[in-house]
Amino acid sequence: MALMRTMSACVAVAEKAGGVLRDIMTSGNLGIIDKGGINNLQTLADKKAQLLIVSSLMKHSPKATIIGEEDDVDYTTEEAKSLITLDTSSDVLQHSCPESLAHINEEDLVIWVDPLDGTKEYTEGRKQDVTVLIGIAAHGEAVAGVIYQPWYEVQGKETGRTLWGVVGLGAFGFNRQPVPEGRKIITTTRSHMQQSVQDAIDSCKPDKLIQIGGSGSKCILVIEGLADAYLFASPGTKKWDTCAGEAIIKALGGKMTDVFGNPIHYGADVSYPNKTGVLAAMRDFDFYVSKIPANIMDR
Numbered sequence: 001m002a003l004m005r006t007m008s009a010c011v012a013v014a015e016k017a018g019g020v021l022r023d024i025m026t027s028g029n030l031g032i033i034d035k036g037g038i039n040n041l042q043t044l045a046d047k048k049a050q051l052l053i054v055s056s057l058m059k060h061s062p063k064a065t066i067i068g069e070e071d072d073v074d075y076t077t078e079e080a081k082s083l084i085t086l087d088t089s090s091d092v093l094q095h096s097c098p099e100s101l102a103h104i105n106e107e108d109l110v111i112w113v114d115p116l117d118g119t120k121e122y123t124e125g126r127k128q129d130v131t132v133l134i135g136i137a138a139h140g141e142a143v144a145g146v147i148y149q150p151w152y153e154v155q156g157k158e159t160g161r162t163l164w165g166v167v168g169l170g171a172f173g174f175n176r177q178p179v180p181e182g183r184k185i186i187t188t189t190r191s192h193m194q195q196s197v198q199d200a201i202d203s204c205k206p207d208k209l210i211q212i213g214g215s216g217s218k219c220i221l222v223i224e225g226l227a228d229a230y231l232f233a234s235p236g237t238k239k240w241d242t243c244a245g246e247a248i249i250k251a252l253g254g255k256m257t258d259v260f261g262n263p264i265h266y267g268a269d270v271s272y273p274n275k276t277g278v279l280a281a282m283r284d285f286d287f288y289v290s291k292i293p294a295n296i297m298d299r
C-alpha cells in the first residue's frame with residue numbers, strides 16, 4: 001500500500017506544481033538562467049515547482065529517496081515550509097495496489113522529479129509542450145508515474161490534465177486513439193536535432209515525424225496513440241525526464257528502453273544521464289530496435 005499512498009501524494013503535488021508554472025508564466029517574470037550546454041535553461045518556475053514538490057513529498061513520504069532535477073533549491077527556508085501540501089489524490093486512493101507491487105515499502109521508493117519538463121519551450125511560450133513529471137521507481141524499475149499538463153485545452157479552455165499510471169494496474173486520464181496496423185509515426189526532439197538522431201529515424205523509414213519539445217509531451221503522444229514511437233538516439237535526457245513516462249507506457253503494455261533495447265535503471269545510485277538515448281513504443285518495439293545501427297552514437 002506504500003506505493004499507492006505515495007503515488008496519491010505525487011499526483012496531488014504535480015497538479016499544485018502545475019499551478020506554480022501557470023502563475024509564473026502569467027506574471028511575465030520568468031527569471032531565465034542558462035545552465036550551460038545546448039538549450040539547457042532554468043527559470044524561477046523550475047525552482048519554485050521543485051521546492052513545492054520535494055518539500056511536500058519529504059513530509060508525506062519521509063523514507064523515500066527523492067531526486068529532483070534542479071540542484072540549487074534550499075528546502076530549509078520559510079518559503080519551502082509555506083509551499084508544503086499534504087494533499088492526496090482520491091482518484092489514486094480508490095484503486096488497490098496491484099499484487100505484484102504490494103510488498104514494496106516506502107524506503108524502497110526512488111522518486112524522480114522533473115518540476116518543469118520543456119523549460120526551453122516554457123520560455124518561448126510553447127505551453128502545450130510543458131509538463132510536470134514525477135516518476136516512482138522501486139528496485140531499479142519505473143513502477144508508477146504522473147504527467148501533469150498545465151495548459152491542456154478542453155473546449156478552448158486551458159484546464160490542464162493529469163495522466164497517471166501504475167504498472168500492473170493501468171493508466172488513466174486520457175483517451176487512446178485507435179491506431180492503424182503497421183503505422184509508423186515517430187516523435188523526436190525539436191531543439192536537440194543532430195546526425196545520430198536523424199540517422200536512427202531515417203533507418204526506421206517513418207510515415208511521419210513529429211518534432212516537439214519536452215520528454216513528457218513526447219511520451220503523451222505515444223500514450224494517446226498520436227505517435228507510434230519516441231526515438232532519440234543521443235544523450236540529453238536524464239532519469240527524471242523518462243521515469244514517469246516509462247511507468248505509464250509500461251502500465252499500458254508498451255515499453256521504454258535506451259535505443260538498443262537495454263533497460264533504463266532508476267535506482268538511487270545510477271548516473272542521471274540516459275547516455276544511450278531513449279526508445280519508447282506501445283507496439284512494434286522490436287522493429288524499432290532492429291533498425292538502430294549498432295554504432296549510431298559513435299559516428
Ligand SMILES: O=P(O)(O)O[C@H]1[C@H](O)[C@@H](O)[C@H](OP(=O)(O)O)[C@@H](O)[C@H]1O
Pocket residue numbers: 040041069114116117118119120188189190191192193212213214215216236237238241
Ligand atoms: O526538464 P527539461 O530540462 O526541460 O528537460 C528537457 C531535456 O533537458 C531536454 O534535453 C529534452 O530535449 P528535447 O526537448 O529536445 O527532446 C527534453 O525532452 C526535455 O526533457
Ligand SMILES: [Mg+2]
Pocket residue numbers: 040041042069119
Ligand atoms: Mg532542465
Ligand SMILES: [Mg+2]
Pocket residue numbers: 114116117118215240241
Ligand atoms: Mg525534463
Ligand SMILES: [Mg+2]
Pocket residue numbers: 046069114115116117118119
Ligand atoms: Mg526540467
